[in-house]
Amino acid sequence: MSKNLWLGLGAVVIVAAVIWFGVATKKAPTETGPIRIGASLPLTGEAASLGEQTKAGIELAQKEINDAGGIGGRQVEVIFEDDKCAKDGADVFNKLVSLDKVAAIIGPLCSSAAGPGLPIAQANHVPTVFWASAPGLTKAGEYVFRTYPSDAFQGKFAAEYIYNTLGKHKAAVLYVNNDYGKGLSDVFAARFKELGGEVVENEGVTQTATDMRTELSKIKAADPEALYMALYPGSGVVAVKQAKAIGLSAVRFGGDALDLKEFTSVPEAEGAMYSVGKFNQPEAFATKLKQGTGTDINIYSVLGYDAFRLLASVISSVGTDSQKVRDALAAVNYTEGVALSEISFDADRDLKTAQYEVHLVHNGSAEIVK
Amino acid sequence: MDILVQILLNAVIAGAIYTLIALGFTLMYSTAKFFDLGYGALIAVGGYATYWSYKQIDLPVWLAIGIGVATAGLLAFLVERFIYRKLRERKASGTILLIASLGVLTIIQAVIAIIFSSQFQTLSKNIGSTRTFNIAGGVITDVQALIFISGLVIMTGVGIVLSRTLFGKAVRAVADDSTVASIVGINSPRILGIVAAVGGAIGGLSGIAVGFDTGIEPLMGMSLLLKGVIAAIIGGIGSIYGAVLGAFLLALIENLGAWQFAGEWKDAIAFAVLIAFLLFRPKGILSK
Structure with a gap:
């Protein structure tokens, strides 16, 4: 038994060392490196198909923006994490906020992941655009915005x-x-x-x-x-x-x-x-998505695409300072969206109109x- | 009264599925003597192998079911032969085997999700042809009737093989004491391999049954495994007929509970039953 104990201890030490090493060597984002955006989506589990659809939309938008030179000359990197459509949302947000130091977060699209995740974004002042639909979620605070009707x-x-x-x-x-x-x-x-x-x-x-x-x-x-x-x-x-x-x-x-x-x-x-x-899913976008990612159009891919472009447009005008991004989102009147012809938020950071x-x-x- | 009849029928359907899982589990547990979590993955393997051969390459349904059962059995055999046997040869404890089986479960689930995606898939093709039977005001479908019948057939088959054949005798000897069995000339590792294959095949069949009845997803095995284990324990671990009794008793209590309280209570009720049995009748209904 004592041999097993030593093996166990050894494993713990190794894991701890790997984690510490990973943290210690991770470079803090600089103003010249890529802009990091986090995405909290269900990539496994029951809602995985929704997450995969969203991911396709985000990747298409990311590719378009990076191909056109990025935001202010900086490429955009998206870090996808699996919130399993469950309370794992908390782990995902913690990782995105403290390890990856993302400038903004897209998602979650599951209310059960958003519940534990959003307060972490709020506490760390990371602007978040999500579309989980449970009524109370935007109460997490002034940094979370919902582009989907409650x-x-x-x-x-x-x-x-x-x-x-x-x-x-x-x-x-x-x-x-x-x-x-x-x-x-x-x-x-x-x-x-x-x-x-x-x-x-x-x-x-x-x-x-x-x-x-x-x-x-x-x-x-x-x-x-x-x-x-x-x-x-x-x-x-x-x-x-x-x-x-x-x-x-x-x-x-x-x-x-x-x-x-x-x-x-x-x-x-x-x-x-x-x-x-009620969202638009135009043919032209469907073709573009199919060609770019091989995915069929679905409301989630359109929402992912729009959320990414919305953040990109805000960041390109005010930079990555979280307070400025938040204020810009609160005041935004975004009219280039695919799904909605107009995105603007009410005082609760919910969409002004819902159909x-x-x-x-x-x-x-x-x-x-x- | 109709609702009570339907709820009893619901319990019979759930019990038939638990029966299959419990039979495979108790067979493997009584010989290998450790809690094999990997068995949960075999349930999903059976379902997905059938999904692949029936819905993706369009083989006839019986052949597809055969492929599902065979794949699960073969995989169970390979895991026993190349992982568990190696560990056992090094005198690994039950805890080590348990942890290894957790690894097996996780790896197989991940591989399934990578190949087939995590989407919920149904096995049935054309539901227009589903026949339903009315029994005293309640309804069951042909698939459910088949699941029930196959549960009984497998129970009888396993029971007869264990009690009437030389091979069954050898299995029981290994279950009693594998060292002594080896001394009297029984090839214990070989018996364990065969039992793993049979148990895995039964587990695979249960996954196929769930797939035709409702549907499959990569992580389906764990919750089903736990229900099968509870059934096996309250029935008396190691006892074939006990596992069946336990499965139907568990399903009945769960469904009556869901009827009287609410559906969310099902799992809580199942585990409360388990704890009650562990405390007051640890050897189960039919202890050996």
């Missing part, structure tokens, strides 16, 4: 759409039990009841759940007219499959996280609807409901 809007929109447009007054809610699902479903349920509707079941599932049969059985027994699904794509697939298997016939309506091929291509998703922020549209899954892909 779920406070989306949950309300969904409740109104189901109650008024679809005319369904009895709903059940199935949500993934994290900041995204909980935030969205709370806002939805509150607004739906306010309108006069009835919420007959409200069931949470874990992010990795592959068996929701019992939750769905309870929902079926409560006989709702509509099922609101505040779920991620993976759990959304499970939900529609198992809902169909047990014969649940309510109208299925989800949130923006379902706006992905892996959900819409599943045969059981046929007829399901979801709300998604949604409804998509319907039909024959393996999503159609916009007019």
